[in-house]
Each structure stands twice: as C-alpha cells, then as structure tokens.
Amino acid sequence: MIAETGHYALVLALALAILQSVLPMWGARARDAALMGLASPLAVSQFVLVAIAFAALTHAYVTSDFSLLNVIENSHSAKPLIYKISGVWGNHEGSLLLWVLILVLFGALVAVFGRNLPDRLKADVLSVQAMISTAFLAFVLITSNPFARVSPAPLEGQDLNPLLQDPGLAIHPPLLYLGYVGFSMAFSFAVAALIEGKVDAAWARWVRPWTLMAWCFLTLGIAMGSYWAYYELGWGGFWFWDPVENASLMPWLSGTALLHSAVVMEKREALKVWTILLALLTFALSLLGTFLVRSGVLTSVHAFAVDPARGVAILIILTLFVGGSLALYAIRAPALKQGGLFAPVSREGALVLNNIFLTAACAAVFIGTLYPLALEAATGEKISVGPPFFNMTFGPIMLPVMLVMPFAPLLAWKRGDALRAAQGMITALGVAIVATALVAGFVRGGPTLAPVGVGLALFTIVGAFAEIQGRLKLFGIPLGDSLRRARGLPTSAWGGALAHAGMGVTLLGVIGATAWASETVTAIRPGETMKIAGYELAFRDLEKRDGPNYRSTVAMIDVRKDGESVTTVEPARRLYLARKMDLSESSIATFGLSQLYASMAEERTDGATGFRVTYKPLVVLIWLGAIVMALGGGLSLADRRLRVGAPRKASVRAAPPQLQPAE
Known part of the structure; x- marks a missing residue:
C-alpha cells in the first residue's frame, strides 16, 4: 500500500x-x-x-x-x-x-x-x-x-x-544532483527573462544566489566522486578523464563562467546577452550529463547500464528544452539593450578574459568527450580520447585563468590601473619566485616544470587575498585599525578570496600527487617487506573476515619509518556473496597532507600476494581545495546582499546612494 x-x-x-x-x-x-x-x-x-x-x-x-x-x-x-x-x-x-x-x-x-x-x-x-x-x-x-x-x-x-556499497557513494550523487539540477534555476530565470524581454542588474542579483548555491554543491559533488574513485577503484588515481567525469566538469566550468559574468552584469549591466546564453548552456550541459549517464552510449563504472530507448527519451527532453530555449534566445537576444562600456584593462575586462578561457576549457572537454561518440555513430569507427589529449589541451587553457584570477579584484570597475594592480601582487609574486627556487633546488625528480607549477599555485593562493590586504591596509596602518576594517568587510569579499585560493590549493595538490608520486608493484609472502618513499612495509599475514553481505581476505601490513612502526594498512579483497563479485578494497595511511595508498591483488598459488603501493605527496590538498572553494561560495551566499530570501527594500528613497554597498 x-x-x-x-x-x-x-x-x-x-x-x-x-x-x-x-x-x-x-x-x-x-x-x-x-x-x-x-x-x-x-x-x-x-x-x-x-x-x-x-x-x-x-x-x-x-x-x-x-x-x-x-x-x-x-x-x-x-x-x-x-x-x-x-x-x-x-x-x-x-x-x-x-x-x-x-x-x-x-x-x-x-x-x-x-x-x-x-x-x-x-x-x-x-x-x-x-x-x-x-x-x-x-x-x-x-x-x-x-x-x-x-x-x-x-x-x-x-x-x-x-562498487556502490560505499559511504562516498551515499553522499556523492545527492551532492552532484543538487549541483546539476540546481542550475535549472538559472535556466528558468534566463528563459523567463527572455519571455519578458527584460534583463537588468536586478535580474542578475536574483539569479546569482541560485547559481552560486548550485555551484557549491557541484564542487563538493565532483570532489566526493573524485575521492571515491581514488580509494574505491583500486588504481589510486583521482581523475581519469572518464566521459562521465567530464559530464560533471563541463557544467562546473560553464557555471563558474556564469557566476563571474553575472557579477559584471549586476555591477555594470554589461554582458547581458552572454550571461543569458551561459545560463542556458550550463543547464544544457547538465542535461547532457544526464543523457550520457543513462543513454547506454557509454561504458563506464559511473554510468547506469539501461535500455538505450530510455536514452532516446532523455535525448528528446534535452532537444526540446535546449533547442527551444536557444530558439527563444535567437529571437529575443538582439532586442536586449547592452549596458555600460568598459576599458579592456578593468575588472570587467579581466572577468571577460576569465570567461573566454573557462568556456574554451569547457569546449575542449566537450570535444574530447563527444567526438569519439559522434565518430562511432557516423562511421562505426571506435577511437579513444584519453588523458594525453585533455592534459595537452585543458591544462594550457586553464593556465591563464590561474594567472589572471588574482589580478581581477585589484582592478577598478570600468577603467583599471594595470600598474597599480601589479604592485598589489608583489607579495604573491615574491612568494611564487622563492617557492619555485626552493623546490627546484631541494626537491629531486619530477617534471622540469613542476617547480613552476608549485610557484603558480602559491601565487594564486597568496594573490587571492591581495585585494583584501589592500582594503584592510594591512601593515600600512595600526593592526587594530586593520582588524576593525576586517569586521566591516562583506562576507562576499572573504568568500571570493577563499574560492580563488581553493583553486590554488587544488592545483598544488594535483602537482604534488602527479609530479612526485612513487609507486611499487610487487608480490611478497608473509614476513617479507617492500620499500617506498622512505617507508618500509612489512607484510605480516592474511586474515579472513566476514562482513554482513561479503567475505574478505585482509592483508595486515605494518608501516615503519626509520625502523619504528608508525601505522598499519589493511588492503583487502572482498567477495560479495549475492552477486559473486570479487573487489579490491584499498587501504590509505595519511601523513599530514600526503598519503600512502595500498591495494591488494589476488593471492597466487605460490603463496605470494600481489600489492600496488603508491606514495602521493600533497594529495590531500586536491580535495581540501575543493572544500575551501565550496566554503568560499557559502560565505558569499551568506552575504545579505546575495541572500536568496532578502526582503524588498522599503522604498528607493530609503537607500541613499552613499549607503549603497560597494566593492
């Protein structure tokens, strides 16, 4: 019933x-x-x-x-x-x-x-x-x-x-859907504005909180999915450029561009046509992700194996809403009045440049994800577009984003002073140069450009707070006065700085985990040891354990540093009885911001057991950076000026110009 x-x-x-x-x-x-x-x-x-x-x-x-x-x-x-x-x-x-x-x-x-x-x-x-x-x-x-x-x-x-019986998968889909589906609000606002034929700064202020909320959830959802793939799939990677992974990354990139474009529209009533288009395309990419996951066109651990007929139904929905909204856009957009003009060197100009590179990065991911599917549908030929393509396209496109991002808040609206903005970045530039030199001089191994990457990450992190430092006049006036200024800053200022710094934190983690990771794959017997990154792993024994719906074989491995035991890792293999599926369960030991990752292969007939052990420096920063980004978005959302339910102003005259909040 x-x-x-x-x-x-x-x-x-x-x-x-x-x-x-x-x-x-x-x-x-x-x-x-x-x-x-x-x-x-x-x-x-x-x-x-x-x-x-x-x-x-x-x-x-x-x-x-x-x-x-x-x-x-x-x-x-x-x-x-x-x-x-x-x-x-x-x-x-x-x-x-x-x-x-x-x-x-x-x-x-x-x-x-x-x-x-x-x-x-x-x-x-x-x-x-x-x-x-x-x-x-x-x-x-x-x-x-x-x-x-x-x-x-x-x-x-x-x-x-x-594979789905994991705490991470209990959290990942709801967070991801709150992001995916949350962008439907930006879409609905955009279509409604096109129907009304009116798009102005007030519209941008209304739509931005909903977009920001969806962006925060999508950021956390992608991070949770990345961490699940890292520890659950047994290969120790955090991103494989899987088509379904890309399906979540594309709306995140487009949504990030939408947020920045909405800021320009709210402040200067510029980029109206572009902002509306981004709102439509961001939800379109969310629908595309839904189609890829459920259509049966992909073979992925992330995808649902379903009847392709259902995929056709979703494709019809996608075509109806995306095609219909773009047709409405084509009819209405030419009638929208553009806002104020601005110089290329201005905060608007920097945000436009940010948009260009974010959408170019999204286009690169889009092409790399869908080209193999389109080619197979057209010719029957199967090709694979893997990490090398994305690393060679996505990385270089995102590099200017990381460079421009700290500068934008230091530029004035309408017409900025590039020299003054550069002077505000002296501290960040100094930190980046010193860090690059230290890493190049003292860290052995890794790609030649890895130290430069570390410098860029620190430049982004420190530079994210340069605008706040300027507003507080830190080190230029008494500390008490700076603290009083800090209390008066809107939470959106702190939120923006944290979100930008989070990008740098994630970049630092990616560089550390990829440039200086070490790995060993070996088969040993109980009583034997293996070494990696200064750690000695002693294989003690195998132990049988029963779970509620599985049976497992667990390897007991003592981890030693300089002869002293520091922890134990317990990689395992589980046999799930109902489905008769045998899976590897990794075990991870965390040392500060770095991790020792161990996974177990099947036991061999000669009594040896195979292990894959990886040491990943700074890998924790990848997901910590995503949390910092989402926290920054949450702080911005808490700003009363962006609060979703903020009440109407009593009257226009009740808010004199000198009391209007400014950034």
Missing part, C-alpha cells in the same frame, strides 16, 4: 506540474494576479507529493520489500542500513526520482524564499521550472517507474552493485 501511495503521489505531482506550467504563465500574460498567485502553492504542493513518493521508495528499501522490481534488482536483506538507503539512488529509476525531487525542491525554495521577485517574473520562473519537472515526471512514470510490482515476490534480492 505504501508503494502505491508513492506511485499515486507521482501521478498527482505530474498533474500539478502541468497546471503550474500553464496557469501562472498565462496569468502573467493576462496580468491576472490570481493565476500568477497559483505558482507558489502549486510548486510547494508538487514538492510535497514527490517527497512522499521518495519516502515511499526509501521505506521499501529499508524494509526489504521485494515485491518491487527496483528493490529486487538493487537490494539485499543482509545489506547494511546505510547502503539500503543509498541503494534508493544507486540505480536508474531511483536516481531519476532523486533528480526530480531536487528539481521540485528548488522550485519550492523559489516559491517560499522568492519574496523579493516581481510577481510576473516569479510566475514565469516557476512555470518554466514546472515544464522541466513535467517532462521528467512523465519520463519516470512512463519509462522508469520505481514502483513496478512483481508477483510472486522472491524471498531475496540481487543486491546493490558492490
């Missing part, structure tokens, strides 16, 4: 989504306040119904209701509770329901917190959002119903894919 309740809730949600798609927009055209007023209650009701459906499916997983086909195919009664819950979205049908839940959640948030939106714009935004949810609710009910029953019900399920 609970499952049927969930199914009927989805049907009712679809009916409400259709009404929300039509009535508020009709009311906006007819200037009917009653019809426009229906948008918010319909959006909230739609969210409640989808939440009921999601709760019903979760209940079926937790109680092991094997009368549902979805639960049979993806769960097992012996599975730990956390993986029963994460199993809800560890499959095509359940993850699509999560996708829809987050989609209607964002619509409900606009309905509740969008008090400062004009009534017509709010009605149009919620109508466009409902059009998207209508398409996906129909897709769920027609092709991917998670509540399909089977009779008779089996006594046991087939279990979840063992």
